[in-house]
Amino acid sequence: MADLKPFTFIIFGGTGDLAVRKLIPALYNLYIEGNIEIPFSVIGISRKPMTHQQYADFFVEGVKKFSRNKYEEEVYKKMAASFYYISGDLQQDNTYHNLIDILNKVEGEEKNRLFYLATTPEFFPVVVENLTKHGILLKGAVKPWHRIIIEKPFGSDLESARLLNQRLERLVDDFQMYRIDHYLGKEAVQNFLVLRFANGIFEPLWNNKHVDHIQITVSETVGVGNRGRYYEHAGAAKDMLQNHILQLLSLIAMEPPVDFDAASIAAEKVKVIRALRLFSENAIVRGQYQGYTAEKEVDPASTVETFIAAKLEIHNWRWAGIPVYVRTGKYLKEKKTEIVIQFKNTPYNLYKNNNIGPNRLVIAIDPKTGFDLQFNVKEPVRGDVKIRGVKMNFCHECEFGDNTPEAYERLLLDAILGDATLFTSWKEVEYSWMLAESIFAQYEGQMPHIYEKGSWGPEEADELLKQDERNWYYGDLRRNNANPCGNGCIQKQAGI
Ligand code: BG6
Numbered sequence: 001m002a003d004l005k006p007f008t009f010i011i012f013g014g015t016g017d018l019a020v021r022k023l024i025p026a027l028y029n030l031y032i033e034g035n036i037e038i039p040f041s042v043i044g045i046s047r048k049p050m051t052h053q054q055y056a057d058f059f060v061e062g063v064k065k066f067s068r069n070k071y072e073e074e075v076y077k078k079m080a081a082s083f084y085y086i087s088g089d090l091q092q093d094n095t096y097h098n099l100i101d102i103l104n105k106v107e108g109e110e111k112n113r114l115f116y117l118a119t120t121p122e123f124f125p126v127v128v129e130n131l132t133k134h135g136i137l138l139k140g141a142v143k144p145w146h147r148i149i150i151e152k153p154f155g156s157d158l159e160s161a162r163l164l165n166q167r168l169e170r171l172v173d174d175f176q177m178y179r180i181d182h183y184l185g186k187e188a189v190q191n192f193l194v195l196r197f198a199n200g201i202f203e204p205l206w207n208n209k210h211v212d213h214i215q216i217t218v219s220e221t222v223g224v225g226n227r228g229r230y231y232e233h234a235g236a237a238k239d240m241l242q243n244h245i246l247q248l249l250s251l252i253a254m255e256p257p258v259d260f261d262a263a264s265i266a267a268e269k270v271k272v273i274r275a276l277r278l279f280s281e282n283a284i285v286r287g288q289y290q291g292y293t294a295e296k297e298v299d300p301a302s303t304v305e306t307f308i309a310a311k312l313e314i315h316n317w318r319w320a321g322i323p324v325y326v327r328t329g330k331y332l333k334e335k336k337t338e339i340v341i342q343f344k345n346t347p348y349n350l351y352k353n354n355n356i357g358p359n360r361l362v363i364a365i366d367p368k369t370g371f372d373l374q375f376n377v378k379e380p381v382r383g384d385v386k387i388r389g390v391k392m393n394f395c396h397e398c399e400f401g402d403n404t405p406e407a408y409e410r411l412l413l414d415a416i417l418g419d420a421t422l423f424t425s426w427k428e429v430e431y432s433w434m435l436a437e438s439i440f441a442q443y444e445g446q447m448p449h450i451y452e453k454g455s456w457g458p459e460e461a462d463e464l465l466k467q468d469e470r471n472w473y474y475g476d477l478r479r480n481n482a483n484p485c486g487n488g489c490i491q492k493q494a495g496i
Helices: 019-030 052-058 059-064 073-080 092-106 125-134 159-173 187-196 228-253 260-274 396-400 408-415 424-441 460-467 479-480 484-492
Strands: 008-013 042-045 083-087 112-117 147-151 177-179 213-218 276-280 284-289 307-314 323-327 336-343 358-365 370-378 387-395 449-451
Touching: 008 019, 008 396, 019 042, 019 059, 019 073, 019 408, 042 092, 042 213, 052 059, 052 073, 083 092, 092 125, 092 213, 112 125, 112 276, 125 159, 159 424, 177 213, 177 424, 187 228, 187 358, 187 396, 187 408, 213 228, 228 260, 228 307, 228 323, 228 424, 260 276, 260 424, 276 424, 284 424, 284 460, 307 460, 323 460, 387 396
Parallel strands: 008 042, 008 112, 042 083, 112 147, 147 177, 213 323, 284 449
Antiparallel strands: 213 336, 276 307, 284 307, 307 323, 336 358, 358 370, 370 387
């Protein structure tokens, strides 16, 4: 184990969904697998009245349901014996006095503190201001260390994100801020960096000479549930595209970093995000699932999108001219996060009677994890050559089993150990908002296309690719191998 010192984990929004579904199950997994050791304490802060014991018990069902490892009562009880709870208003001094009292009680020599801001975003600066005012969080604290993890959304537009950052920067140093994007903690996301940078065969092809286009799909089968109020201010663009999708894209498209430390990776990712533009004016399709306006806390006349597809371009030497199609939405047909790198066709088709499908590298992130490399082979039939697409597959689960650490486990442990590599730097956030704003400007006030629940979103999203003689990849090799425009098109794409 790396240099792990006793620490206190303080969760603002301590009884929220995130704590129940992700944070405490993640902590439990880290503990049961011996990645973190007692002594460490958890202090939850929220409005609900509750005793310390009730707070410890509050997570039992969540751990049973959401933890990767089986619930073991003895283990959980041992961990939860150092759970504490404060019921309080985040704007009141009293809440922070109570926090000091508990810290005095639980901390020994080491006063390492990890603060998790899992409240609604308007409280982020309020909490940090109060923590510093009461001397609980010290600017520049390294030994003992004081760090804050800030949940998304970091701001609601460029201006509010800048204001938030300025406010926080006055209170703590940048190295103490861990802006979380949980997609970066997903195993497959880290693995595609290995795929790119620990293999020699892909990098020579990783550019506009050999790649035809890139697709990123982040689809969900659930709706907004009870998050209507938040979602009305976010929509799919702010909830998923501005952060998760741009983060995935930046890792896929970045130059090899000089090292794998936080600063080197952030430097390369920023360059990609800075270079992103909409491909053209009509490069966005927005959708709203049928029935969204009847959801709890949603405006019956809402124009908020629950689906967005966009065609982007990375304005740099490596990627200029290559479309990057991205889409995300709620209540879609399938839950998946997937990146497709589609390579250019052969310059000329020698097999005239065949529609030769493209070579693709499919990077499956969630829920399936693995890589497919697709290419063409001859079917063993007599007579004319018949070609079909096949794939070489790496399946994470088949190779390594199905008990891989989840994103929040990895990210919490990294924050405890002081490694910010898988967190987002301020510049990435800032440039992501710049791009997002250029997207919002295209559709302000417009009504999105209505789509059926369980579909792949509005048909217009298919048109976005069809007009370029391309298709979204739906995972079906044979269907997708049918080139929408035949051999003539292959030659056209190859510039012949
Ligand atoms: C969150 C979004 O950041 O990511 C949610 O706010 C979304 O709306 C969730 O459902 C998806 O995460 P995952 O890991 O299930 O793909």
